Amino acid sequence: MDNKIILDGQKVSTHIREELKPRIEALKANGVTPSLVTILVGDDPSSATYVKMKGNACERLGIKSQKIHLPKETTTEELLHTIYELNNDTTVHGILLQHPVPSQIDERKAFEAIALEKDVDGVTSWGYGQTALGFGLYPSCTPAAILNIIDYYNIQLQGKHAVVVGRSPILGKPVSALLLNRNATVTTCHSYTNNLPELLRQADIVVAAVGKPEFIKGDWLKEGAVVLDAGYNPGNVGDVEYNSCYEKAAAITPVPGGVGPVTISMLLKHTVDAAERTLS
Ligand SMILES: NC(=O)C1=CN([C@@H]2O[C@H](COP(=O)(O)OP(=O)(O)OC[C@H]3O[C@@H](n4cnc5c(N)ncnc54)[C@H](OP(=O)(O)O)[C@@H]3O)[C@@H](O)[C@H]2O)C=CC1
Numbered sequence: 001m002d003n004k005i006i007l008d009g010q011k012v013s014t015h016i017r018e019e020l021k022p023r024i025e026a027l028k029a030n031g032v033t034p035s036l037v038t039i040l041v042g043d044d045p046s047s048a049t050y051v052k053m054k055g056n057a058c059e060r061l062g063i064k065s066q067k068i069h070l071p072k073e074t075t076t077e078e079l080l081h082t083i084y085e086l087n088n089d090t091t092v093h094g095i096l097l098q099h100p101v102p103s104q105i106d107e108r109k110a111f112e113a114i115a116l117e118k119d120v121d122g123v124t125s126w127g128y129g130q131t132a133l134g135f136g137l138y139p140s141c142t143p144a145a146i147l148n149i150i151d152y153y154n155i156q157l158q159g160k161h162a163v164v165v166g167r168s169p170i171l172g173k174p175v176s177a178l179l180l181n182r183n184a185t186v187t188t189c190h191s192y193t194n195n196l197p198e199l200l201r202q203a204d205i206v207v208a209a210v211g212k213p214e215f216i217k218g219d220w221l222k223e224g225a226v227v228l229d230a231g232y233n234p235g236n237v238g239d240v241e242y243n244s245c246y247e248k249a250a251a252i253t254p255v256p257g258g259v260g261p262v263t264i265s266m267l268l269k270h271t272v273d274a275a276e277r278t279l280s
């Protein structure tokens, strides 16, 4: 069994972005420039880097990107006010509020304020609920990216046991829902899960969304598992211990170059989808 597959997120990402180019041209020919606004609150350096990467990716494709940077003392009310203005601005198609926000802000309340049709990052409870029920506009970008990688590589989900480690509102929970909707049998694990290695040994598909560097070890995997590592920790390491997991897996996403770039492509795609909806 020497046909191990490195799931190349860069390749999937390029494919998605190529498909967007003619759609963006067509929108521009109709007088519409797709436009994304990212809101960053505070000075967290890694958040600033992500927001910058997203802005650069937009510009390279001809999507307008505007960054709003609010001071770390911003109140929930001030942030809500900014979001309401963007909701009412017809030239803005997508709004992304970078997570996490400083602790004095009610992040959930801020997410909920984003208009459903502009929620290209899939953070509202409406968006999540629709994703979970199997319809709706925009699933969150990282879950959508994971499913895109799976589909690009023709990995079958039906009847497979998927174990998701993590249950956050924009990653673990929605990716569990997407996998369930595709007829996988899904186990969602979290910090109170007692027998994680035992559950992982039963997994055909593993999604790591823990936020702990190199947390998942190769010994915990079944031979031939497919591993999708959404983790993105300081030092460019994922949530799986790559070398030991590589040995066991049939296919695995690297970090960097795995889920990350596809996440950004999904954000671009959802922004283009949102712009097209304003024409119909
Ligand atoms: N590539 C990308 O585009 C993105 C990457 N990320 C990365 O994905 C990772 C997860 O992010 P996010 O979901 O936002 O993180 P959160 O911190 O919001 O969630 C982490 C989840 O992991 C669970 N968890 C923590 N410790 C354990 C443990 N010992 N055993 C089992 N489960 C555990 C938590 O459980 P509990 O609920 O019980 O606390 C929680 O549900 C991070 O590395 C982040 O950087 C995030 C977003 C996008």
Ligand SMILES: Nc1nc(=O)c2c([nH]1)NC[C@@H]1CN(c3ccc(C(=O)N[C@@H](CCC(=O)O)C(=O)O)cc3)C=[N+]21
Binding pocket: 050, 053, 096, 097, 098, 099, 100, 121, 123, 141, 142, 232, 236, 255, 256, 257, 258, 259, 260, 261, 262, 263, 264
């Ligand atoms: N509301 C919200 N939505 C998010 O989607 C969101 C968020 N908040 N907060 C932070 C996390 C993190 N995140 C990443 C996206 C892309 C890469 C990415 O492209 N990484 C490149 C590496 C780039 C580099 O470091 O040069 C890679 O993995 O190859 C990483 C991380 C989105 N997040």
